[in-house]
Amino acid sequence: MIHMVKLCVGVSSVEELEGYREERAHWWGADYGEDVHVHRTRMMPKRGDEMEGQGSIYWVMSGTICCRQRILRLASYTDPEGKNYCDIIMAPEIVRTVPYTKRPFQGWRYLRIEDAPPDMEAGGNDNSAEIAAELARMGLI
Template identity: 70%
Template sequence: MIHLVKLSVGVSSVEELESYRDQRAHWWGADYGEDVHVHRTRMTPRRAGELAGKSSIYWVIGGVIGCRQPILRFEQYVDDEGKSYCDIIMSRDLVRTVPYPKRPFQGWRYLQEKDAPPDLAGEGDGDGSPELAAELARLGLL
């Protein structure tokens, strides 16, 4: 199985991504009549058929993969000027992951299942908070 990795530009925390996602789709008129999160991008992933309903987007926030969102499907969108876009329709659920450092890149990258950071079992689970885990990951200690 493969996943997508995408930078969450201009977002500094998982909490900010949660609040931001509610506003963004309304700006574009991307209302699919259901409780989903939509991310609009110019290009459709070549491997969209492998991703839809099976994979997640792993969000890079502040240089660290911190959470993922299950991908439900992909929809094509054409604006009033005739430009084509791809709407990535995702579950609204953000699943926190063990923080994993990731350098900046453009677009998205594919991520093999074996390379994906595992989910955190719960808020503040284990030896500390997600913030502490992110700092340890940045220092190369996790």
């Protein structure tokens, strides 16, 4: 099993990403059911079989990994002009993680299980997420 890490371009907070859950699957005419979140990317991962149904996509916002979503499956999509894409079909639940600073990069990267930041404890309040994010920015966690 392997995970994916990807920049969440144009989204600056977990709350903003949560706001997109309801509409995102339908932005590109994708219809994978009502209870999913879809992200379209240009390339199909070569190691996709190691992610489907078992890995997660870890989202980087403002230079920090701060949450993840479980990858349900990957689907090929070809637009009317013949360009190929990969639709990443994810569970709608967004799980906050311990913030982890990540340098900018293009596209997406694989993330080994042992390198993935742990989930924040259930029941943690917004202050604990903010404190952890600030500690990550300072390089202390």
